[in-house]
């Protein structure tokens with residue numbers, strides 16, 4: 001029996017494969033992950049948290065044109081929403097850079113630029129959803145406001161409301177069941193239109209005012225608390241996210257319920273891997289980007305030319321050849337995958353699904369239909385990663401994204 005077994009590939013859980021000591025270390029590591037989730041609900045907060053972690057580990061800000069040498073630990077902060085961290089290795093730079101990439105933005109509701117309005121004595125904020133939002137999940141639950149307002153004088157006001165237990169929360173109303181029979185007959189898309197995702201922020205009129213007195217009350221509060229006017233909201237990035245903190249799930253505390261796993265679950269391991277790695281030979285980079293949820297465009301997204309510029313700067317500073325560095329580099333692009341869920345078994349193909357507890361899930365290719373739009377990693381690269389994982393005792397498995 002034992003001999004036959006080695007011919008057969010079986011997905012095994014961390015609990016079966018790794019042993020008690022490693023399982024305990026993984027749970028301890030997850031405590032740091034939960035702290036990161038709570039500290040970094042937006043890409044801006046995530047970049048700030050990454051800088052804090054990196055500086056603590058000896059990383060220093062990099063400016064274009066700076067000299068570099070083996071052993072240097074550097075980071076480049078792109079507009080506070082995208083960060084490149086890299087460590088220069090001892091081997092020639094033409095051997096390439098080992099890169100991990102993940103994203104820091106998550107689905108949420110952004111405030112529109114003219115968000116405040118009053119209707120029937122209630123004051124609301126208009127939102128524009130960002131990324132792949134399941135709209136019905138945002139109703140009737142405590143929400144928080146996170147973001148920045150750039151005032152007329154150029155100063156920045158940071159705002160976080162709803163995370164402290166003493167804070168008020170943001171809220172989107174839903175129908176009570178006996179008024180919802182019309183809603184119940186609709187498709188999800190028709191029943192929860194995006195234009196109804198309005199945040200209620202006030203119902204108390206400002207003393208002595210007659211017209212739009214509730215809205216004026218809210219503006220009065222914003223001015224007295226943050227020194228901002230309605231016009232200042234034109235140059236603001238204010239995001240609505242769930243107000244809850246990361247919590248353990250299950251009697252055995254083996255899972256985590258939190259906002260923003262996608263993609264902090266990859267961003268946190270990427271940055272901690274770089275910071276903790278003892279490898280001094282290879283030049284390594286951790287690249288954490290914004291705008292994945294909306295197609296990776298924009299100056300802080302993955303399609304920005306900054307990645308190629310930074311690689312070119314590294315090559316130049318270390319007397320390398322840019323084309324050689326790019327050709328010889330390897331990148332693990334990491335993002336969340338969907339774990340097989342028996343409650344929705346019909347949307348998975350069990351044999352090629354990622355399974356709960358079976359460790360890191362590796363996806364050779366993505367794409368839809370006939371692999372449309374895929375970046376199909378070569379068998380050689382997957383083989384190399386597999387050897388690295390097996391030699392280091394990493395519990396991992398492979399999955400096909402989607403069906």
Ligand code: MN
Nearest residue numbers: 262263335336
């Ligand atoms: Mn993602």
